[in-house]
Amino acid sequence: MNDASERKLILSHFWVAFIAFVVACFMGEYQVLERSGFIAAWDSPSVYFASVSTHGVLMAFVLTTFFIMGFGYAIAASSLKQPLWNKPLAWLGFWMALIGVVLAAIPLLSGKASVLYTFYPPIVAHAAFYIGATLLVVGSWFWCVIMLVMFKQWKQANPGETMPLAMFATAMNALLWLWTSAGVAVEVLFQLIPLSLGWIDTIDPGLARTLFAWTLHPIVYFWLIPAYIAFYVFVPKQAGGYLFSDEMARLAFIVLAVFALPIGFHHLYMDPEQAKGWKFLHAIGTFVVALPTLVTGFTVIASLEIAGRLRGGKGMLGWVVCLPWTNTMVLAVILSLLMLIFGGFGGIVNASYAMNAMVHNTAWVPGHFHLIFAGTTVIMYLAIAYYVWPILVRKPLFSQPLAIVQLWTWFLGMTILTTPWHVLGLLGQPRRISTVVYNNLLTLAWKPYEFMMIFGGLILLGSAVLFIYILAKTQLSASAETVSVTIEFAEPLHAVESLPLWLNDFKLWNKVIAVLMAISFGYPILQFFFMDTSGSSPWGY
Amino acid sequence: MQKESLKQQLQNLSSQISAMHLDHLERKWITISLLVIGFFVGIMTIDAFFHGINPPGKVETVDSASLHLSKEFAEENLGVQVDDQGNITVRMVAGRYSFFPKHISVPAETRLTFRWVSMDVLHGVHIPMTNMSTMIVPGYVAEITTTFPKPGEYPMLCNEYCGLGHNHMWSNISVIAKENWTTPAKLVSKGGPSHE
Ligand code: HEM
Ligand SMILES: [Cu+2]
Ligand SMILES: [Cu+2]
Numbered sequence: 001m002n003d004a005s006e007r008k009l010i011l012s013h014f015w016v017a018f019i020a021f022v023v024a025c026f027m028g029e030y031q032v033l034e035r036s037g038f039i040a041a042w043d044s045p046s047v048y049f050a051s052v053s054t055h056g057v058l059m060a061f062v063l064t065t066f067f068i069m070g071f072g073y074a075i076a077a078s079s080l081k082q083p084l085w086n087k088p089l090a091w092l093g094f095w096m097a098l099i100g101v102v103l104a105a106i107p108l109l110s111g112k113a114s115v116l117y118t119f120y121p122p123i124v125a126h127a128a129f130y131i132g133a134t135l136l137v138v139g140s141w142f143w144c145v146i147m148l149v150m151f152k153q154w155k156q157a158n159p160g161e162t163m164p165l166a167m168f169a170t171a172m173n174a175l176l177w178l179w180t181s182a183g184v185a186v187e188v189l190f191q192l193i194p195l196s197l198g199w200i201d202t203i204d205p206g207l208a209r210t211l212f213a214w215t216l217h218p219i220v221y222f223w224l225i226p227a228y229i230a231f232y233v234f235v236p237k238q239a240g241g242y243l244f245s246d247e248m249a250r251l252a253f254i255v256l257a258v259f260a261l262p263i264g265f266h267h268l269y270m271d272p273e274q275a276k277g278w279k280f281l282h283a284i285g286t287f288v289v290a291l292p293t294l295v296t297g298f299t300v301i302a303s304l305e306i307a308g309r310l311r312g313g314k315g316m317l318g319w320v321v322c323l324p325w326t327n328t329m330v331l332a333v334i335l336s337l338l339m340l341i342f343g344g345f346g347g348i349v350n351a352s353y354a355m356n357a358m359v360h361n362t363a364w365v366p367g368h369f370h371l372i373f374a375g376t377t378v379i380m381y382l383a384i385a386y387y388v389w390p391i392l393v394r395k396p397l398f399s400q401p402l403a404i405v406q407l408w409t410w411f412l413g414m415t416i417l418t419t420p421w422h423v424l425g426l427l428g429q430p431r432r433i434s435t436v437v438y439n440n441l442l443t444l445a446w447k448p449y450e451f452m453m454i455f456g457g458l459i460l461l462g463s464a465v466l467f468i469y470i471l472a473k474t475q476l477s478a479s480a481e482t483v484s485v486t487i488e489f490a491e492p493l494h495a496v497e498s499l500p501l502w503l504n505d506f507k508l509w510n511k512v513i514a515v516l517m518a519i520s521f522g523y524p525i526l527q528f529f530f531m532d533t534s535g536s537s538p539w540g541y
Numbered sequence: 542m543q544k545e546s547l548k549q550q551l552q553n554l555s556s557q558i559s560a561m562h563l564d565h566l567e568r569k570w571i572t573i574s575l576l577v578i579g580f581f582v583g584i585m586t587i588d589a590f591f592h593g594i595n596p597p598g599k600v601e602t603v604d605s606a607s608l609h610l611s612k613e614f615a616e617e618n619l620g621v622q623v624d625d626q627g628n629i630t631v632r633m634v635a636g637r638y639s640f641f642p643k644h645i646s647v648p649a650e651t652r653l654t655f656r657w658v659s660m661d662v663l664h665g666v667h668i669p670m671t672n673m674s675t676m677i678v679p680g681y682v683a684e685i686t687t688t689f690p691k692p693g694e695y696p697m698l699c700n701e702y703c704g705l706g707h708n709h710m711w712s713n714i715s716v717i718a719k720e721n722w723t724t725p726a727k728l729v730s731k732g733g734p735s736h737e
């Protein structure tokens with residue numbers, strides 16, 4: 001990444017992502033305050049739902065997509081050691097996605113798209129919202145094309161060589177995203193846009209939910225994979241050790257991508273439009289996809305142990321103490337894994353449909369995904385930013401100690417925010433409510449937890465602002481010393497000598513995905529064309 | 542593709558897998574992980590096939606725009622009904638922003654079949670602390686069967702965003718000790734469920 005224009009491309013993506021992030025954090029804190037009823041004058045469902053819709057879109061679609069694109073470009077350029085292919089196309093994708101975000105933001109902020117980031121019809125938003133979201137996705141497809149072309153070109157130029165792990169995983173993620181986004185793209189193009197423009201009178205909400213479920217599970221792996229890439233290719237090196245197993249890492253990424261796709265019905269466990277047999281099938285797949293995460297946990301901890309022992313750690317747990325806790329990447333991975341353990345426990349509850357019935361759509365659910373998404377995943381985004389910023393702006397990080405404080409406060413804030421959120425769910429509080437007006441004694445028990453959440457959110461907000469401050473200070477500093485470091489990738493403990501083709505290429509896996517998707521979504525989608533359904537006309541909100 | 546080559550391919554694959562470098566600790570961990578996953582899947586399978594514990598999913602359609610014209614969900618048929626065999630069915634309509642009827646009474650420790658429909662948009666309903674939970678998707682009948690072990694007054698809360706009044710969408714249900722519960726008089730003779 002010696003090329004200034006490449007660095008500018010990557011930085012532009014990251015800035016869009018992180019500005020969306022910090023703006024949405026302000027909204028998050030407003031939301032916990034509003035729903036607690038603490039400030040009576042703020043009570044307003046129309047503002048609240050406009051805010052939650054915007055917060056959800058900014059966090060789940062804008063932060064993630066732009067971050068992943070920028071990160072992908074950085075990985076491709078640095079791990080393949082070659083210039084980015086077709087920069088104009090990359091910029092076209094960037095601008096298309098950005099224009100899409102602006103186009104969607106107008107109705108979102110003016111309360112004309114308060115349909116939440118899941119946009120479940122037959123509630124319908126202003127068409128600009130759907131068109132903007134489409135542009136964002138199409139822009140990201142350009143990124144996918146660039147990643148896959150670079151993957152292919154490198155293979156052709158280096159026949160028989162092992163694809164660098166970081167690029168292998170990044171290209172896998174691009175392939176995953178193409179498959180993933182197909183479901184929601186069909187929903188938006190054939191149902192939501194035509195309905196919102198009045199070209200069609202009715203749609204089937206059951207079909208819409210099925211198509212959205214196609215996307216809804218693998219999209220979280222699309223968000224998570226950059227964090228896992230950092231686990232495997234940055235962490236061991238930063239900790240001063242080696243990657244425990246390169247082959248196992250590839251296998252984990254493959255199983256992750258392949259099994260993330262055909263299991264979306266765990267989002268429809270409580271739905272009437274799909275039969276229990278399909279739900280059972282998707283439930284099994286949901287448990288299978290826990291395997292790569294368990295393997296990842298093992299590999300990361302084993303890699304950390306190697307590093308800790310190389311640094312002089314002795315005994316059962318002495319190596320933990322010897323880890324470089326003041327390295328942002330190492331600290332982040334430790335905190336990330338801690339949140340993953342608790343989040344994974346919650347995930348098992350959600351995946352088991354009998355237990356899920358108790359917590360479905362309660363406050364437990366946002367509690368769970370803030371922990372695992374805003375926590376486990378985003379803390380790695382933050383650490384990646386700290387790692388690549390000096391490389392991108394060629395100046396030293398403004399303050400290492402402040403960055404450490406920032407990561408700790410993100411973890412602390414997330415713990416304080418999400419623990420009471422889970423409890424509220426167990427106490428029956430529904431998600432997505434702007435006030436508590438149920439005339440019931442039960443709601444008295446909710447109050448203290450809502451106050452705790454305000455406190456947790458405040459810590460998180462401060463932490464997010466500090467993060468932006470550190471990045472901006474780094475970039476704007478008049479520092480005389482120029483940093484010319486490059487991204488360093490971890491070496492595996494055992495050098496990879498030769499890899500079977502199926503661990504170095506996606507052709508086979510693409511076919512496997514196609515077969516699994518045909519099995520798990522074929523009939524469930526086709527049934528809507530054979531059933532005698534009566535569509536729903538559009539509704540406001 | 543001929544059988545022979547497929548078999549060969551599989552053999553290749555398995556020899557490649559066994560040639561992969563696998564640390565013995567790693568092998569152990571993967572085995573443990575697989576056992577744990579197998580354990581969970583096993584419980585779910587046994588529950589599904591032997592104990593009848595399944596997610597809802599009857600895939601039964603209804604015209605949400607004309608519920609009042611349907612026999613089953615016409616206003617006078619809503620609420621708790623007992624058929625000749627003593628099976629209890631509760632028919633409920635969800636619409637912005639309430640569940641109808643606003644209040645129902647059901648017996649504790651008794652199998653109840655709920656049939657929920659929406660007259661407008663997507664809703665969800667949950668009775669806190671119980672597993673009476675389902676999405677109510679317009680165009681479909683959401684049927685679930687459950688039993689309430691404990692008598693008491695419970696709220697029924699809408700738990701899927703359905704518009705700006707979503708948080709005002711709730712009703713009440715009284716779960717009455719089995720021996721004190723009496724069949725709602727006007728509904729006894731309505732006959733079996735008309736949907737079958
Ligand atoms: C300052 C930190 C944050 C606070 C206080 C906060 C708070 C909230 C609140 C109160 C809601 C509304 C939930 C509901 O009505 O049920 C919400 C929704 C959401 N949050 Fe956050 N949040 C924060 C950060 C994040 C981050 C970092 C992410 C992900 C990267 C995130 C992702 C989401 C998403 C996707 C939704 C939409 C949920 C829905 O539509 O049901 N949040 N957040
Ligand atoms: Cu999922
Ligand atoms: Cu509702």
